[in-house]
Amino acid sequence: MTNDVRVRFAPSPTGGLHLGGVRTVLFNYLFAKHTGGKFILRIEDTDRTRYVEGAEQYIYDCLAWCGLNPDESPLLGGEYAPYRQSERKDIYRQYAEQLIAQGNAYYAFDTSEELEQMRANLKSEQNPSPQYDHKTRMSMRNSLSLTNEEVEKLIESGAPYVVRIKMPENERVGFTDMIRGHIENETELVDDKVLLKADGMPTYHLAVVVDDYLMKITHAFRGEEWLPSAPVHILLWKYLGWEAEMPQWAHLPLILKPDGNGKLSKRDGQRLGFPVFAMSWTDPSTGETINGFKEEGFLPEAFVNILAMLGWKDDSEQEIFSMQELIDKFSIDRVHKGGAKFDYDKAKWFNQQHIQQKSNEDLLPLVKSFFEKEGVTPDDESLLQVISLIKERCQLLTDFWPQGHFFFKSPSDIDTDTIKAKWTDEKKTFFNDWMETFANITDWNSEQIEASFNETTAKHSLKKGEVMLPLRIMLVGGKYGPGVYDIAAHIGKEETKNRIISALQLIEE
RNA sequence: GCCGCGUUGGUCAAGGGGUUAAGACGCCUCCCUUUCACGGAGGAAUCACGGGUUCGAAUCCCGUACGUGGUACCA
Numbered sequence: 001m002t003n004d005v006r007v008r009f010a011p012s013p014t015g016g017l018h019l020g021g022v023r024t025v026l027f028n029y030l031f032a033k034h035t036g037g038k039f040i041l042r043i044e045d046t047d048r049t050r051y052v053e054g055a056e057q058y059i060y061d062c063l064a065w066c067g068l069n070p071d072e073s074p075l076l077g078g079e080y081a082p083y084r085q086s087e088r089k090d091i092y093r094q095y096a097e098q099l100i101a102q103g104n105a106y107y108a109f110d111t112s113e114e115l116e117q118m119r120a121n122l123k124s125e126q127n128p129s130p131q132y133d134h135k136t137r138m139s140m141r142n143s144l145s146l147t148n149e150e151v152e153k154l155i156e157s158g159a160p161y162v163v164r165i166k167m168p169e170n171e172r173v174g175f176t177d178m179i180r181g182h183i184e185n186e187t188e189l190v191d192d193k194v195l196l197k198a199d200g201m202p203t204y205h206l207a208v209v210v211d212d213y214l215m216k217i218t219h220a221f222r223g224e225e226w227l228p229s230a231p232v233h234i235l236l237w238k239y240l241g242w243e244a245e246m247p248q249w250a251h252l253p254l255i256l257k258p259d260g261n262g263k264l265s266k267r268d269g270q271r272l273g274f275p276v277f278a279m280s281w282t283d284p285s286t287g288e289t290i291n292g293f294k295e296e297g298f299l300p301e302a303f304v305n306i307l308a309m310l311g312w313k314d315d316s317e318q319e320i321f322s323m324q325e326l327i328d329k330f331s332i333d334r335v336h337k338g339g340a341k342f343d344y345d346k347a348k349w350f351n352q353q354h355i356q357q358k359s360n361e362d363l364l365p366l367v368k369s370f371f372e373k374e375g376v377t378p379d380d381e382s383l384l385q386v387i388s389l390i391k392e393r394c395q396l397l398t399d400f401w402p403q404g405h406f407f408f409k410s411p412s413d414i415d416t417d418t419i420k421a422k423w424t425d426e427k428k429t430f431f432n433d434w435m436e437t438f439a440n441i442t443d444w445n446s447e448q449i450e451a452s453f454n455e456t457t458a459k460h461s462l463k464k465g466e467v468m469l470p471l472r473i474m475l476v477g478g479k480y481g482p483g484v485y486d487i488a489a490h491i492g493k494e495e496t497k498n499r500i501i502s503a504l505q506l507i508e509e
Numbered sequence: 510g511c512c513g514c515g516u517u518g519g520u521c522a523a524g525g526g527g528u529u530a531a532g533a534c535g536c537c538u539c540c541c542u543u544u545c546a547c548g549g550a551g552g553a554a555u556c557a558c559g560g561g562u563u564c565g566a567a568u569c570c571c572g573u574a575c576g577u578g579g580u581a582c583c584a
Binding site for chain 2: 010011012014044046047049050108110112115124125126127128129130131132160162164180183184185186189190191193194195196197198199201203204208223224225226227228229230251253254256258261262263309310313315316317318319336337338339340341342343345346347348349350356390392393394403463464465466468469472473476478479480481482483484
C-alpha cells in the first residue's frame with residue numbers, strides 16, 4: 001500500500017529562523033518520516049515588501065544543519081513545482097475569481113487611507129480594533145456596496161483593488177484539531193480577510209489553501225497563532241469545493257520566554273544571553289549579526305532533541321533521543337497544548353549529554369573548527385587525546401577551547417595569587433628538585449610522572465596537596481582542567497619544565 | 510473590548526477518578542576526586558482559585574482568575 005502522507009513547512013523568508021520555526025519543521029519532519037510520508041518545503045514569499053536578500057538560502061542552510069531535509073522544495077523541485085509562491089502568482093487569481101462568482105468574495109477598492117479613516121472613526125473603548133466585516137463592509141467602497149456599473153468602471157479605469165472573503169453571518173465553523181480536539185468559531189466575528197492583494201499576490205489565507213490543495217497536503221501543522229484565522233481557511237476549502245481533501249490540522253503550542261510570559265523573541269535571547277536562531281543571521285539592511293545555536297557550540301542532534309522535548313514527550317523517562325528514535329516514537333497526540341518556557345540551562349545539559357555520547361573521532365572536526373577560530377591548528381592525533389581528556393567537562397563545543405587551550409599554548413594568564421598565598425621556600429626547592437628528578441624519566445607518561453612527583457614530595461616531607469595545586473596552576477593557568485599528570489604527560493617534559501620555570505619567576509617577582 | 514487557546518514544583522514534564530503526584534534541569538547538603546567536571550546519596554511541590562459530580566478528583570463538569578494568541582493589502 002502506498003503511503004500518501006504529505007506535510008509541509010512554509011516559512012516566509014524574512015530573516016533568522018527562530019527556535020519555534022525549527023520546532024514546527026521538526027514536528028512536520030518527524031510526522032512525515034514516522035508515517036513514511038513526504039516532507040515538503042514551500043517558500044511563502046508573497047509579501048514583496050518584506051523580501052530579505054539571502055533569507056531563503058539561509059533557511060536551506062538551517063534545515064541542512066539540523067538534518068531536516070525536505071523531499072520536495074524550490075531547490076529540489078518535485079511533482080508539484082514551483083514551490084515558491086511568488087512563482088505561482090498566476091495560479092491564485094482564478095480561485096479568487098471563482099469565489100467572487102460564487103458570491104463568497106468581493107472586490108474592494110478602499111485605499112489604505114480610507115481603511116485607516118474607517119478604523120479611526122469607529123475606534124472606541126468598547127471596540128479598539130474595528131474590523132472590515134459584515135458590520136462595516138456596506139459603508140466601504142466595494143462590489144457589494146457599489147453598483148455593477150460603478151465596479152466595472154473602476155476596474156476598467158485601472159483602479160487598484162483587493163479581493164476580500166465575504167464572511168457569512170450567524171454561522172459556526174468548526175474543525176477537529178489533532179492536538180486540541182474540536183474547535184468552533186462564530187463566522188461573523190472574523191473579518192473579511194483580504195485574499196488577493198492589490199499587487200495581484202495572494203495573502204497567506206488564499207495561498208495556503210490553494211497550495212495545500214494543489215500540493216496534496218494531508219496534514220497541516222502550524223503555530224497556534226494561526227488558530228483564530230482557521231475558520232477563514234476552513235471556509236475557503238469549503239467554498240472552493242475541496243472540503244473532502246482538506247488536510248487535518250494541528251496547531252502547535254508556542255515557545256515562551258524564560259522570564260515572564262509571552263512568545264520568545266530574538267530580543268529575549270540577546271537580553272538574557274542565549275541564541276534563539278538555529279544559525280547565525282546577519283540582517284543585510286543593518287549589518288547586525290545574531291549568533292545561532294550552531295555558533296554557540298550546539299550539536300545539531302542536541303538542538304533537535306531540545307526542540308522535540310519542548311512540546312512533546314513519550315510516556316517513558318527517556319529524555320535523550322537520537323533523530324531515529326524520535327522518528328520511531330513521535331506521535332502527534334502526545335504533543336502538548338500549552339506553551340513551554342525555554343530553559344537555556346537545560347538546553348546546555350542536553351548538549352552536554354550528546355557530546356558525551358559522541359565518539360572522539362566524530363567530535364574531532366567540530367572541535368577543530370573552534371580551535372582554528374582561536375588561531376590554533378592542532379594535529380588530529382593530539383587533539384583526539386585532548387578531547388578524550390576534557391570532553392566530560394564540556395557542555396558546548398565552545399567549551400573545548402577554554403578547557404583545552406593549555407595543551408597547545410602555554411597559558412598567558414597565570415593565577416599566581418593563589419600560589420603566592422601559600423608559597424614557601426620549601427615549595428620552591430621542591431619544584432627545583434622535582435625538575436631535576438623528572439629530567440631522568442625516560443618514559444614520559446602520567447604514571448611515571450605521578451610516581452616521581454610522589455617520591456619527591458615524600459623526600460621534602462610535603463603533602464601532595466600542597467604542591468599539586470601550584471603545579472596545576474603553573475601548567476594550566478588556573479584551578480581547572482583534567483588530571484594534572486595527564487596534562488604534563490601530554491604537553492611533554494620540556495614544556496612542563498619550561499612552564500614551571502616561568503611560573504617560578506612570576507612568583508618570585 | 511471581542512473571540513480563540515491554555516494553566517501539575519523556579520523550569521521542562523509523567524500521570525487522564527483511589528499513586529508515598531514519576532523523572533529531568535537548576536538550587537542546597539554530603540560522598541568520590543588533594544582543582545574543576547563527571548559519577549553517586551540525600552533535601553525541598555497538597556497539581557491557579559471557587560463551586561459541583563462522586564464513597565473518592567491533579568484527573569470529569571461549570572464558573573472565576575491569570576496568561577497567551579488573533580483582531581493588517583505580515584506571515
